[in-house]
Amino acid sequence: MPPAILIQQVSKNFGSTRALDKVDLEIQPGEFFGLLGPNGAGKTTLISALAGLVRVDAGSLSVMGHDVQSDYRAARRHLGVVPQELVFDPFFSVRESLKIQSGYFGIGDNDDWIDEILVNLGLASKADANMRMLSGGMKRRVLVAQALVHRPPVIVLDEPTAGVDVELRQTLWQFIKRLNQAGHTIVLTTHYLEEAENLCNRIAMLKDGRVVALDTTEKLLRRFSAHALRLRTDGAMPDDLASGASESAGWWTLPFDSFDEVEPLLARIRAAGCRIESLEISSPDLEEVFIRVMQGSHQGQVN
Amino acid sequence: MRHGGFTTLFYKEVLRFWKVASQTVAAPVLTALLYLLIFSHVLEGHVKVHGISYTAFLIPGLVMMSVLQNAFSNSSSSLIQSKVTGNIVFVLLPPISYLEFFAAYVAASVVRGLVVGAGVLFATFWFAPLTFAEPIWILVFAVMGGAILGSLGVIAGIWADKFDQLAAFQNFLIMPLTFLSGVFYSINSLPPFWQQLSHWNPVFYMIDGFRHGFFGISDASPWLSLAVVSACLMVLAAFTLNLLKRGYKLRN
Ligand SMILES: Nc1ncnc2c1ncn2[C@@H]1O[C@H](COP(=O)(O)OP(=O)(O)OP(=O)(O)O)[C@@H](O)[C@H]1O
Ligand SMILES: [Mg+2]
Numbered sequence: 253m254p255p256a257i258l259i260q261q262v263s264k265n266f267g268s269t270r271a272l273d274k275v276d277l278e279i280q281p282g283e284f285f286g287l288l289g290p291n292g293a294g295k296t297t298l299i300s301a302l303a304g305l306v307r308v309d310a311g312s313l314s315v316m317g318h319d320v321q322s323d324y325r326a327a328r329r330h331l332g333v334v335p336q337e338l339v340f341d342p343f344f345s346v347r348e349s350l351k352i353q354s355g356y357f358g359i360g361d362n363d364d365w366i367d368e369i370l371v372n373l374g375l376a377s378k379a380d381a382n383m384r385m386l387s388g389g390m391k392r393r394v395l396v397a398q399a400l401v402h403r404p405p406v407i408v409l410d411e412p413t414a415g416v417d418v419e420l421r422q423t424l425w426q427f428i429k430r431l432n433q434a435g436h437t438i439v440l441t442t443h444y445l446e447e448a449e450n451l452c453n454r455i456a457m458l459k460d461g462r463v464v465a466l467d468t469t470e471k472l473l474r475r476f477s478a479h480a481l482r483l484r485t486d487g488a489m490p491d492d493l494a495s496g497a498s499e500s501a502g503w504w505t506l507p508f509d510s511f512d513e514v515e516p517l518l519a520r521i522r523a524a525g526c527r528i529e530s531l532e533i534s535s536p537d538l539e540e541v542f543i544r545v546m547q548g549s550h551q552g553q554v555n
Numbered sequence: 556m557r558h559g560g561f562t563t564l565f566y567k568e569v570l571r572f573w574k575v576a577s578q579t580v581a582a583p584v585l586t587a588l589l590y591l592l593i594f595s596h597v598l599e600g601h602v603k604v605h606g607i608s609y610t611a612f613l614i615p616g617l618v619m620m621s622v623l624q625n626a627f628s629n630s631s632s633s634l635i636q637s638k639v640t641g642n643i644v645f646v647l648l649p650p651i652s653y654l655e656f657f658a659a660y661v662a663a664s665v666v667r668g669l670v671v672g673a674g675v676l677f678a679t680f681w682f683a684p685l686t687f688a689e690p691i692w693i694l695v696f697a698v699m700g701g702a703i704l705g706s707l708g709v710i711a712g713i714w715a716d717k718f719d720q721l722a723a724f725q726n727f728l729i730m731p732l733t734f735l736s737g738v739f740y741s742i743n744s745l746p747p748f749w750q751q752l753s754h755w756n757p758v759f760y761m762i763d764g765f766r767h768g769f770f771g772i773s774d775a776s777p778w779l780s781l782a783v784v785s786a787c788l789m790v791l792a793a794f795t796l797n798l799l800k801r802g803y804k805l806r807n
Contacts, residue, residue, distance in 0.1 A: 303648055306807055325650035333648055339641035343571050349645075355563030356649035398645065 254317030256281045256406045256437035257302065262311030264297055264461075271297040272308070273461040279439065279454075281316075281405070284432050286452035286469070287441045288542060293458040295441045296336050299410050303333045315406055329357060332404035334396050336411050336441075340383040346370070346394055347379045350401055357402035369397045372427045374420065389416045396424065400431075407431065408439040413447065425451060449473070449538040457545050465545045473536040476544045478507040481517060483531045490524035493517070505534075560651035561659050568663030572629055579667065583625055584674040587617045591679050594739060604741045605772045610683035612766075614676070615693075616738035619700060619765040621675045623758065626668035626701040627708040627729050630660045634712025635721050638805075647806065653799035657709065657792070664705025665698055672697055685769060692768030692777050699784050700761035704729070706791045713804050732758045742774055757787045 257279040264272040271294045279285045287295050300306040302313050304320050304327070312319060318326035341349060347366065354362040370376045373393045378386060386394065396412060409428070413421050429451070432438045442448055448455060448469075455472055457465040465472060482505050489497065489504055497506045506517060514533075521528065572579040595610040604612040637643035646656070687693065707729070715721040736758035742750050753759045754775075764780030767773035773780070799805070 304806065305644065305647055307802055325652075328648060328650040331648075333644075335641075335644050337641050339644060341637075341642045341645065342640070343574055352563055352567050353645060353649070355566070356560055356646070356651060358559050358650075402649075 253281055254314070255279060256283065256316060257439065258312075258314045258317075259298070259302070260312050262298070262301060262308050262313060264294075264301060264306065264308045270461050272301070274311070275458075275461070275463055277456060277463065277466070279437060281437050282432070282435055283454055284429075284438045284452050285440070286448040286455040287439060287458065288445070288448055288455060289441075289458035290546065294461040295458055296410055297461075298458070299333060299408050299439075299441070302408065303331060304328060329402060330405050332399035332402065332407045334399045334407075334409040334412050336414070338388060338391055338395070338415075340386075340391050340394065342382070342384045345380050345382050346375060346386070346397075349383060349394060350397055353398045354401045359402060362401060365403065366397075366401065369400050372423070373397055374423055389420055392416055393420065393424075405435070406437045406439070410441050411443065412440070413442060413444060421447075445538040445542055455538075457542065459546060464548075465541075469538070472541050473538065476536075476541040478509055478536060479511070480534045481506045481508065481514065481531065482534055483521075484529040485521065485526040486529060487524070487526040489526070490520065493520060493524075560649065561655040564646065564651060564655065564659035565662050568629070568633060568659060569666050571633060572663070572667050579625070579629070580671055580674055583621050583671050584678050587621050587675040588678050590617055591682060595682065602740075604744070605770065607770055608683055611685055612741070612770075613739065614679045614683060614685060615766040615769045616762055617679065618672045618675045619697065619762045620733050620738045622668035622672035622697050623700050623704045623733055623761065624729065625671040626664040626704040627711070627725070629664040629667040630705050630708030631712040631715075631721055631724070632708075633663075634660070634709065635715055635718060638712070638716075639718070643805065653796060657706075657796055657799055660709050661702050661705040661792075664708055665701035668701035668704070669697060686771075687769060688771035689768050689777075692764055694768075695781065696761055696765040696768065696784065699788055700758075700765065703757070703761070703784065703788050703791055706788070706795050709795050710791075710798065713798060716804075732756055736762050737774070738762060757783055760784050 255278045257277065259275055259277040262272050262275045263270070275294075275298060287298070289295050297306065301308045302315065302320060304324055307321075312321075314320060315327040316330040318330060320327045344352065350366045350369070351362065354366070367376075370379055373396060375390070375393050375397065378390060383391065383394065392412065392415065396409070399407060399409075407428070412424060416424070425447075428438055440448065440452065452469050454468050455466070456463050467475070482503055484502050485504070489499070493506065497504050499505070508514065508517065518528070591610070591613060594613055598609045602609045634643070637646070711721055711724040715724060735753065736756050737753065742753040742759065745753065760775060760780035760783040763773045763775050764777045764784065767777040767780070
C-alpha cells in the first residue's frame, strides 16, 4: 500500500517569508499523526498544500499515492480537511451544507452517513438550523462533519479543538479515535500538547517551515524528557545530588530514568540528614519536549 | 438526486440567489420598472425608433440590461462573498475541475439573468404593444449575453480582494458598457463619433440582436451581432478558464 501521505522536499515562499523549507514527511495508513509547532511554523501551509489550496514552489505531495497536482481528483477524494479558520456558508442549514458537500464529491444519496455523523458529533438537534444560528463550537463541529461526508481514508484536522468546550473535545476525540481504529489515517495539529501526547502515535515538530523533530511519541518523550522526583526538604541538598538537579521556589527536581533509582536517591537524601517535607513524581510530558526541541533548534542541535 | 461537481455547484449557486430572491430578483425587476415609467413618461410621443413606439422599443433594452447586470452580479458577488468569508474552501477542497467550476458559475449566472429578465418582461409588457417576431434570437442573445457577463463576473470575483474593488469593476466597466449600448436609444440617433464608438461595444450587439428578436428590425444584422457576441464569449471563456487553471488568486 502507498503511504497515506508522502511529502517530498516541499518548499513554499510567501513573498520573502519562507513558510515551508524542504519538508519531507511520510505518514503510513492507519497512523494517528501529530503535526506540532508554534504559531507561524508552517502547519497550515503544509496542510493547504496537501489539499491543493496553495501551490508549492518546489517538491511534491501525494495522498494515498495520488499526486495532489497531476492526479488531484483522486487525491482530493481520499482526503478530508477540517480547516483552521471557522468558515461556513450563511445561506444554508447544517443538513443542506452536508448534502451539498456530498454532491461535490459525486455522492448522491448520503443521508444515512450524514445522520450518523450528525449524531456522533452531537449535531442531530441542529440539523435543520441555519448555519448563522449556530454557536462557534457548533460551527466547528459542522466543519468536522463536512470533512467527513465522503468517508475519506485520510483525515486532516487543523486545530479542531480551538475554542471548543470540554464535552465536544471528548466526543470529537472518541469519534476520531473510532475512525482511526476503523483504518482511517488521522493527521492532527493542535496547541494542546496533552491532546497530541494522548492521541498521536507519531509526532513531527515544525519550526520556521522545517521539520525539527520527528519520531514516535514514546521515543520523543524518552529522548527529551525524563521522569523526575520533585521534592521539598528542610535542609540543603547534598552537593553530589544538587549538581544533577535543579531548584525553583524551594522545589528540587531530580531526574531519573528507571524507577529502580528512586529508593537509592531517597536513601542518599536521608543519609545527608535532610527530612523530606513533600514529594511527587513527575512523568515525561510533551510540553517539556516541545520547549526543548524549539530551543534546541535555535542552535541547530536537534536532527 | 443531484450529484457531481458541476451539477451540485450549479444547484448550490441557483439555490443561493433563490433563497434571497427579494434582493436578487424582485429588486432588479422593480428598478427596471421604474426606468420604464420615468423614461416612457418623458419620451413617449416625442420619439419613435424604427417606426416603433418608444416604450415598446425601450422594453427589450431594459429586459436585456437586467439580464446582463444580474448575470454579472450573480457570479461576482457569490465569489467575492465566498472569498471574504473563507467558505470558498468548500468548493476548492472537492475534486471539481476548473472547467466544471467555470461552467457552474456561468450557468447559474445565466439562470439568474433569465429569471430576472423574464420578470422584467412580465412587469413591463403591459405598457406597450410588443411583438415577438423572431423569438429564437431573443433566447440566443439572452443566453449568450448572460454567459458573457457571468464570465466577466467570475473574472471580477476572482480578481477583487475586497467589495470596493468589485464595486469599481462594476461602476467603471459594466455600467458604462451597458448604459452606452443602446438600451435607451437607437445608436442611429447618436452623433457620428458616438455611433462609431458604440460599434466597438460588444454589449451594443447583445442588445441589438436581442431587440431584433422582438421587432425583426435592428441597427445591425443579427448575424453580425451573433458573430461578435460568439467571438466575445469565446475569448472571455478562454481567458477565465486560463485564470482558473492557473489557480490565480484562488489557490494561492
Ligand atoms: N496567504 C499568506 N500570505 C502571506 N504569508 C502567509 C500566508 N499564509 C501563511 N503565511 C505565512 O507563512 C508562515 C506559516 O504560516 P502558517 O499559517 O502555515 O503557520 P501555522 O503553523 O499554521 O501557525 P498557527 O499555529 O498560528 O496556525 C507564517 O509566517 C505566515 O505569516
Ligand atoms: Mg495554522
